[in-house]
Amino acid sequence: MSAAPRPLRDRTPTPVPPPKGSGCRVAKHDPLRQPPIMSSHRQAALAPGDVERYRADGILVLRGTFADWVEPLRAGVERLLAEPSPLERTYRPADGSAPFFQDFCNWRRIPEFRAFVHESPAAPLAARLMGSRTARFFHDHVLVKEPGTSVPTPWHQDQPYYCVDGDQSVSFWIALDAVARDTVPEYVAGSHRWGKDFRPTRFDGTPLYAQDGFEALPDIEAQRAHLRIVGEALAPGDALAFHFRTVHGAPANRSAARRRGFSTRWVGDDAVYADRGGTTSPPFPDLKLAHGAPLEAPEFPVVYRA
Numbered sequence: 001m002s003a004a005p006r007p008l009r010d011r012t013p014t015p016v017p018p019p020k021g022s023g024c025r026v027a028k029h030d031p032l033r034q035p036p037i038m039s040s041h042r043q044a045a046l047a048p049g050d051v052e053r054y055r056a057d058g059i060l061v062l063r064g065t066f067a068d069w070v071e072p073l074r075a076g077v078e079r080l081l082a083e084p085s086p087l088e089r090t091y092r093p094a095d096g097s098a099p100f101f102q103d104f105c106n107w108r109r110i111p112e113f114r115a116f117v118h119e120s121p122a123a124p125l126a127a128r129l130m131g132s133r134t135a136r137f138f139h140d141h142v143l144v145k146e147p148g149t150s151v152p153t154p155w156h157q158d159q160p161y162y163c164v165d166g167d168q169s170v171s172f173w174i175a176l177d178a179v180a181r182d183t184v185p186e187y188v189a190g191s192h193r194w195g196k197d198f199r200p201t202r203f204d205g206t207p208l209y210a211q212d213g214f215e216a217l218p219d220i221e222a223q224r225a226h227l228r229i230v231g232e233a234l235a236p237g238d239a240l241a242f243h244f245r246t247v248h249g250a251p252a253n254r255s256a257a258r259r260r261g262f263s264t265r266w267v268g269d270d271a272v273y274a275d276r277g278g279t280t281s282p283p284f285p286d287l288k289l290a291h292g293a294p295l296e297a298p299e300f301p302v303v304y305r306a
């Protein structure tokens, strides 16, 4: 069961203008620099065995958990498409098919996203799945595959793209449209326990960092028959909860329907800053943390503490 959203007018403080410059930044005078921390909150229902399944597989399909948030989040996505951030990256395929829009770190300025971070069951749910006393917000990511786009999301792990290390992590990829099996993101169950961090690359295949000690991701498509791939059709409000190290990817959207995904990323008590020796995706240019230091900074507020 999720906490029913209140009308936005009641809960929306004055919108905060985006900080200047690109990158995930917190404006000095943002009234929500350190937002209030929840300690009691209506919990989302989990089925028996869900937490153990999440920890073993690194992927868990949640049915209807965020159904109450679909309309507000769709409104937030429309607001974002009308006014993207400097981090917006839209892939426009050379074959002339529809675009694949992505943007990051907009939760402080898009009221519907901000409300989701603070009022939805995501934070306490993240803490339970991660086995952490706290749920610290890492960032939000909007991924819209317009009908017909030929752009797949290549197989990858998220963790090496990020300036964070640790084992307590979860992303919630929330479907804002019905998504058919052949369009939905897919996950290699158990890959978060392979003990490897694979080289992060851009969509064109070039490495994200000039020098890195990462090994290349194996050819997942070639090994499909030997792996347990999780991918299920989704209804609006369903979510995919997955670990930052779980290998995943998504097909193109050959369907006639939009595929809007809203992802929020969370970390737990063991999160530390990882200096990757290059600009991470997304970038957090104002961070002044030492490699291995606890991930404590205004960019990453603790939203929930048990």
Ligand SMILES: O=C(O)CCC(=O)C(=O)O
Pocket (backbone or CB within 6 Å): 141, 143, 153, 158, 171, 173, 185, 248, 249, 250, 261, 263
């Ligand atoms: O939406 C997609 O196509 C991929 C999602 C993804 O890679 C993510 O949320 O980390």
